[in-house]
Amino acid sequence: MKINLVRNGIFPITQTASGEETVPSTGYDFPGTLQGEGKLVGLPVLFIRTSGCNLRCTWTTPFGDVSICDTPYASHHTDEIEAWETKDIVSTVKANIGEIRHIVISGGEPTIQPLPLTDLARRLKKELDVHITVETNGVLFIPELVTYIDLFSISPKLSSSEPDKEKNRALEVPVDENYIRDHRKFRRNTDALQKYINACMNLGSYYGDMPGAGAERKYSKDFQLKFVITREEDLAEIKRDFLAHLSFVNNDDVVLMPVGATPDLLAKTTDLAARLAIQNGFRFTPRLQIDLYGDTAGT
Template identity: 40%
Template sequence: MIVEEKIKEAEVETSIVENTKLVLVGEGVFPIIKDANGACIKDIPNTGFGISGTVQGEGKLAGTPSLFIRLASCNLRCIWQMEDGSFCRCDTSYASFHPEDKKSWSIQEIVDVVRHNIGNMQHVVITGGEPLLQKKGVTALCKTLKEELNVHITIESNGTLFDEELTKWVDLFSISPKLSNSVPSADKMKFYNEAENGSSRYHHEIRRNLTALQNYVTVANSTTTELQLKFVVGKVSDEAEIINDYLKLLSGYNQQDIMLMPLGATHEQLANSTPIVLKMCIANGWKYSPRIHIDIFGSKQGV
């Protein structure tokens, strides 16, 4: 009976992997040189290199060779304001505002693409958009990646959603809680010719899910899963909000897990926000996160 039950469980898991779909955007899995069958792809990656992979550009693992998996759609769609009053939209707006270049992938197809492109790398980053909008499929993907390839998995999320089952298969949760400066207000939307639709994403109180964030902290404290809380900062006033609206209301987090990253999708924007962030990090003992991709590639997609 035990053997039969295990066979049935395996059959169910196989069915989930075969039938579950994830909606990916842009290149989907990138940068790659081979498809799911191991055949060479005609075009070279946007990195300009004839090899698979890039480096993680942000957070604790900045500089680490990695493959990326980018999911479509986001529940926040951020637009920030710089200290000089100018606006800065999410640097992956093609995955959040208008994810039109998207495709449904099976779990096995994604895993096979990773298998044929991972090479000597050990890290896979699942990002978006917001990955947890597709949490059932993402959980199945992470489980399969772990069981078949045993790679290190990072999930990049805005921290508004939490799923306990997913935490079993993730090595690092890179959570980027959004400050009120990121709310896509009417004037910001008008600037980018975007139409408001009455969504709750325009209300900061709903965008700030302290229960979900506390759950991530608890998981990091009770398991081997790592955590970083990475705030995007563009204004001097962001400092007080990080402290009063987030850190004072969360318990048990590690000071070394608090990271600040300068706002900007261009070199010019980063030049303006970086001094603000550096000073803030030093004054509070927080870590500074670079934005390596923008430093090297600018706003190019798929790198």
């Protein structure tokens, strides 16, 4: 079964699927990088990045900067797509994994390819017995995927992420008006978010049905709600439009991350996210990959 990845979508690696040697974008002479965001920040990982996204995130900061997502080649500008057999992805991961025990499947948005994504996760779990994180915007819930995922890293999109004509004028490649409409319509799906959360609770089913009121978190599964912060008002929106509609969410499941795909922009936006996290008892996460490697793809 084939799944669409970005170019060089398994990274950082030193050996390609054909057995050829390659130099990782990290600049190291060995495969792997560090998870840069969220609950597992700092852990050694390999990434698998799928191509394509159902949203078109575009932010404007209080400083006037316009920022699209930090992987536009997987979402806004999917010009270079590589179709991979899932078994070949697993073979490539196996050749590069070394002592690494964590795999991150990211995008773009992986869940827009539900069947090959599930097949890939199943193969990774069965053949390599690794911890698997899937990074998703939480718009789509894939019940068949649940059994193979250890951490659902969900990044629900706030209204500040909505593309519009004014933001479009600042972009090199404008967002299509159909995507502007669809982003606004579909970015918030609390029913899907709750199903992901339920799947991490004892007595919650394979299909994400609501567990009993006294249910506890499964030892083997976890989730995080990772919000991109651009402005003070984001905090009220998180509480009003998301947390007020969700059950079984603890403060340390809520992760605040500064907007920015470059070191210069993060230098401006990090303080706000950190301050809001402290004041509200939420987690703060850096974007460690940008701190370490800048905006270099494949790190």
